[in-house]
Amino acid sequence: MPDDAIAAHALAKRYGRIGALQDLTLRVARGECLGFLGPNGAGKSTAVKMLVGLVRPTGGAAEVLGKPVGDRATRARIGYLPELFRYPDWLAAREVLAFHARLLRLRDAARAIDTVLDEVGLRERAGDRVGTYSKGMQQRLGLAVALLGAPEIVFLDEPTSALDPVGRSDVRALIERLRARGTTVFLNSHLLGEVERVCDRVCVVDRGRVVAQGTVEALTGATRGVRVRLDDGWREFDCAPAEIPDVIARLVREGARIHAVEPNQTTLEDRFLALVAHA
DSSP states (O other): OTTEEEEEEEEEEEETTEEEEEEEEEEEETTOEEEEEOOTTSSHHHHHHHHTTSSOOSEEEEEETTEETTOHHHHTTEEEEOSSOOOOTTSBHHHHHHHHHHHHTOTTHHHHHHHHHHHHTOGGGTTSBGGGOOHHHHHHHHHHHHHTTOOSEEEEESTTTTOOHHHHHHHHHHHHHHHHHTOEEEEEOSOHHHHHHHOSEEEEEETTEEEEEEOHHHHHOOOOOEEEEETTEEEEEOOOGGGHHHHHHHHHHTTOOOOEEEEOOOOHHHHHHHHTTTO
């Protein structure tokens, strides 16, 4: 479909006898943020590498930005942060970005580099060698490379793996800004709380196949009931959301002391663990 940033049908990859990806079928709309989830060995990184054109599929087909995966002209419109990457320790961050800017043939490379350095918070350390960077700063540099040239779609493979809570918050804010610009974000992450906060939809893969996809609300189910902590501990009440104030008011009339009230809702982590219980 013309509005799809990504369209994959029965995408598969085998390495000899090993099936890394069996049957990946999904669609990602332009401007959407998709959370791509799965246990270790589910085929997530293999899928990302095929979609960005680094690995050739052995079965099925896929299109990115309306062109078959691997199309050379389309690659310039894609940003990619690999899970494992390394830049030469002796290069400065600005030199790393300048090299990638030349690969992209950016006309105003200096401005583009300054823009992404500001975006990831590395402007003040742009002249320092990569070897002096912490893991978190190197991760920020990888993000800057992925954002260089304002790509239409960004693939982020574990973007917060080396970041502290402040860094993760910064990445969340960055993803929100990308979405506001209409950039498509394909987020592969093990941090389900991060995915739950920023993604429009979620796709769960297991053993190389899609086992569930949809909005977080659709996968976890609507809120049903409430948990109330009283003097003697937590109690659960099965009621519709609109009935929760009445439940609380009744408890107060009966003389109960209420210490906390929480919605009784399945989390994304609960649902994920149920889907991949064998792992």
